[in-house]
Amino acid sequence: MKKILLIEALANSGPYVLDAAGALGAHVFVATHEDVYDSYPATLRDKIHGTVFTDLTDGDRALADLAGFAKATGIDAVACCWEFFTPLVAQLAHRLGLPGNDPRLARASRNKAEMAQAFAAGQVSAPRTVSVRTAGEAAPALDAVGIGFPVVVKPAEQGGSWGVSVVNSPEELDTAVRQAQSWPIAAPHGLPMDQRVVIQEYVPGPEFSLDTVVWRDEYAHLPVVEKHTTGGAYRAETGHTCPAALSPADLRSLRAATERALEALGIRNGVAHTELKLSPEAGPVVIEVGARLPGDHLVDVVRRASGIDEARAYLQAVLDEKPDVPAPRKGRARSDSSPRRVPAPSTG
Template identity: 25%
Template sequence: MARRALVMIEGTRSSRHYAQEVERLGLHPIILSANPSRFDNLAGESIRVDTGNLDALIHECSRLLATQGLAGITSPSESANGTVGKLCHHFGLPGPNPTSIERCCDKFTQRQLLAEAGVPIPAYRMATNAKEVERSAAEIGLPAIVKPAADTGGSSGVRLCRRLDELAEHTTYLFGEKHVWQSSPRILIEEFVDGPQYMAETMGNELITIGTMDFGPPPHFVYREWTIPAPLTVDEYERIAEVSLSCLRALGLGWGPTDIELRWTERGPVVIEVNPRLGGWAVPQLVRLAHGIDLVTEHIKLVIAEELDLRSRQSQTAAVRFLVAERDGTLDWITGGSQAAAVSGVADVKFYVEPKTPIDLKGDYRDCIGHVVATSPTPAQAAATLQHAVDLIDWSITPFPTLGE
């Protein structure tokens, strides 16, 4: 008898983990994608579908329902979760509220709803042309954060503008041809709130953990290091937890995973962004190493209406350091991965690019060329292990030839 299908719409770096867990739970993973060749090396199968066409997705899911049964529908990708919600509603399956997801993914609407609920957020404005950007920045004051109002993920298109010339340059970039918009261009201008940055990971209405986030130097926000759990006092933990759960209520996100980014300021925790998905990249791995909770597995169990188990099973510190390219050019070589992986306490070493790959810095997650994950009983040990492993890795990037060479 054919196993029931669990359908995933498009995917991210977490797709492999999702597919493996779907298989382990005795289901057949099927990825519906506009470019299924991206997932050829994953468990299960991938099918070409126009994932921007709801009717086409309903047709394909109906076919799967008739031929092998449909256990559930989900996606690791935030951009597909609104569609997932609509499909789940159509087929009577557990899933997120599509309206809540779509409102949350619109950063301007998200901020309106958070402000109405009294959640602490930065001052903000929205602009649809250069004059409105300049006027909004004057009202809020520089330095200010300037970014697309539609969520693009990974800090893509996000920049700290400290002077008028930086503001004009980034405005030109966002309204130009280099930045890809999925809808009409809208820019969000926000007050820059400084302070340590944290991430709160939730499932349903339950807070799972709080971690720290560290970025490279401004004006961009390129990932540098994440640590779970964050070293917080009882008061700090309770205040971040309270604000995080208030975000879920304000945005109607009481189903599935949510990743909330905050900064600790003079007025306490201020919400930077709410993402209706699992935390990016290595976050599920860090949670699993630190607490023994597999968020991917629990998310899939939620999708197929099985009982969750979100109890912490262990108490470790897990941290990831991202390897970030420092210049444009061609990656000549990258070495030391096996030596770093052999360090006691290192859980994972991964390089994202191969030698001879062109490197074109974007000022976002695409500048990361690899990562190292370490786990230890204490934050100090985890940090030392991570640094020791990273020191064993080296690479070389040859700059691109300049005009005339």
């Protein structure tokens, strides 16, 4: 019986991971804080074999506590669902000698300022980006590197598009930067967030996400998902279509840009969720990568469309087993408020 240590299960993809572990016959031990565990629904608790409580806001202490627990319990693999814990997973896997991402680069998968630096170093096709600590620094920083408007302003650390806005003129910068700094901690653990703000070129074009299972330096790409959003200053997601209707050339170029981004971030085991735009002028541009499963129930959307269970493939990769990523079956799924399957188009 394999044993997996999952750092926090209270996340959109948590139930998918727990179900996949059950199907693989593995036991899952969840690392969380006692107060957070108190808020777990019974349906989640029922899928968990055991727990280890620690303070996940204190990285050194959590690493020491979880390494001790993993050794005593005979843990075979470390996983997570939440972007903010991906660096801790990389460090813990490294400490335990288990498969994982490069711990030296792992913060760049959580922090958009560090991600921009890693992308520049790795010559990844990504928007030019500056990072600032105060609203007053914003206009001079953009001038210094010659970035014009519109720009996108976002917190270095957050998710769910919180604090992200499209800014069309210098007069709007001040408010946008302050807004991006409005969430200094992330619930439910109270993790402190980097208060820097990243400002980057606005990339036009349709938006996609591409999930990739990484195992022993091999990339297995899942079907591309098109993301539909509202326009305007604050982009809200309105739905997803899987698989996206793409030409073979566009599919190849999205995959190539993704692979370059994963290399730049030292992602060498597990799963990655890459968000890209297909710019009419620049081609594929990587907006961000998370070293984790997607949110928004995209695990379900992809599974309904293709038959591929990426939570299962993720766990197989961290267990160092060959992931099951079969060729997708023909189909298409759309999600708006809730995912549903729609008939396959005649072209497949």
